[in-house]
Amino acid sequence: DAGITQSPRHKVTETGTPVTLRCHQTENHRYMYWYRQDPGHGLRLIHYSYGVKDTDKGEVSDGYSVSRSKTEDFLLTLESATSSQTSVYFCAISRDSHALSGANVLTFGAGSRLTVL
Amino acid sequence: GDSVTQMEGPVTLSEEACLTINCTYTATGYPSLFWYVQYPGEGLQLLLKATKADDKGSNKGFEATYRKETTSFHLEKGSVQVSDSAVYFCALSDRDTGFQKLVFGTGTRLLVSP
Numbered sequence: 001d002a003g004i005t006q007s008p009r010h011k012v013t014e015t016g017t018p019v020t021l022r023c024h025q026t027e028n029h030r031y032m033y034w035y036r037q038d039p040g041h042g043l044r045l046i047h048y049s050y051g052v053k054d055t056d057k058g059e060v061s062d063g064y065s066v067s068r069s070k071t072e073d074f075l076l077t078l079e080s081a082t083s084s085q086t087s088v089y090f091c092a093i094s095r096d097s098h099a100l101s102g103a104n105v106l107t108f109g110a111g112s113r114l115t116v117l
Numbered sequence: 118g119d120s121v122t123q124m125e126g127p128v129t130l131s132e133e134a135c136l137t138i139n140c141t142y143t144a145t146g147y148p149s150l151f152w153y154v155q156y157p158g159e160g161l162q163l164l165l166k167a168t169k170a171d172d173k174g175s176n177k178g179f180e181a182t183y184r185k186e187t188t189s190f191h192l193e194k195g196s197v198q199v200s201d202s203a204v205y206f207c208a209l210s211d212r213d214t215g216f217q218k219l220v221f222g223t224g225t226r227l228l229v230s231p
Contacts, residue, residue, distance in 0.1 A: 004160075031217075042121075042206060042221035043161070050217075058218065090160055103149070103168060104216040108160030 003027045004109040006091050012115045019078040021112050023091030025071075031094035032074040033106065034058075034066065036087040043090065049074055081116045088113050119144045119214075123207045123222035130197055130229050138192040138225045140181075140207035148209040149216065150174075150183050150190040155204045155224070164192075164205070197229045 003026035013019055023032060033048040035058075045058030047066040055066050063085060067075045078085055092106040124139045142148065149168040153161040165174030170185035179194045190207060207222040 040223055042223040043219075044221070045218055048217060056217075092160075103166070104210055104219075105151070105163050105166065106161075106219060108162065110158075110160050 004091060004093060004107065006089075006109040006112045008112060009110065010113045012117065013081055014117050015082055016080050019081050019114065019116075021076045021089055021091075021114070023074045023076070023109060025074075025093050027093070028071050029093045029095065030071070032068070033092040033094070034064075034074065034076045035090045035092065036060065037090060037111070038087050046076065046089075078114075081114075083116050086114060086116045119148065119209060119211050119220045121207050121209055121220055121222035123205075123225050126204075126224070126226040128225060128227050130227070132199055132229055132231055133196045134229075136192070136194040136197045136201075136227065138205055138207075138227070140190045140192065140222060142188050142190065142207075142209050144188075144209055144211050146211045146213040148211045150181070151208040151210070151219070152179070152181055152190070152192050153206045153208060153221075155206065157203070161206060197227070199229045199231055202227055202229045 005024045007022045030051050034046040035043040037043050044060045049055045049068040065077045089112045091109040120143045122141050151166045152164040154164045155161045165176040167174040167183035173182045181192045204224045204226045206224045208219050210216040210219050
């Protein structure tokens with residue numbers, strides 16, 4: 001996993017509760033990403049970060065917020081979880097030297113499976 | 118906007134059969150193209166990539182050629198193994214978005230039986 005740890009790996013929660021997923025990397029890369037994976041949709045980008053306190057929205061950012069207070073940690077928060085946010089969430093990092101080029105290759109964590117009842 | 122279309126699965130093959138998974142794309146710029154693979158219970162990992170037209174990416178016996186004229190990047194393997202059973206995702210990134218936002222297809226599940 002190239003030093004990427006996601007936690008929790010599995011979580012079941014109820015509609016309306018807040019949820020935070022954590023992505024931790026050990027290699028000090030600037031670029032980090034949160035994707036969600038759903039049947040029939042593949043992977044879709046939620047948010048990404050290009051440095052401490054520097055984040056930007058992806059294509060499915062509504063209902064999600066992120067924070068990056070340290071290089072190694074990228075947090076994804078669902079302020080009030082809904083059933084439509086039941087999904088598998090993947091964190092990814094990008095090697096800095098290629099992040100802004102056509103050679104940008106992502107390395108993914110093992111995923112966090114979230115079920116919202 | 119950019120998009121990737123890949124064939125529906127599952128694709129079911131016997132060991133040593135030939136594999137082709139079709140992928141076509143729509144992009145406003147000049148994209149880079151990727152195939153990622155996801156084994157059960159794991160995250161995605163890069164299988165191969167191509168960054169310009171006519172480039173051929175290859176890895177672990179898999180190949181794909183960047184065809185600009187047909188906007189395609191089909192994945193091929195001459196002889197599949199049981200261990201190739203996984204979900205395969207075609208993806209692109211585009212200069213217009215600074216190569217930051219990878220766009221993925223919906224994935225194609227491959228099942229290889231002994």
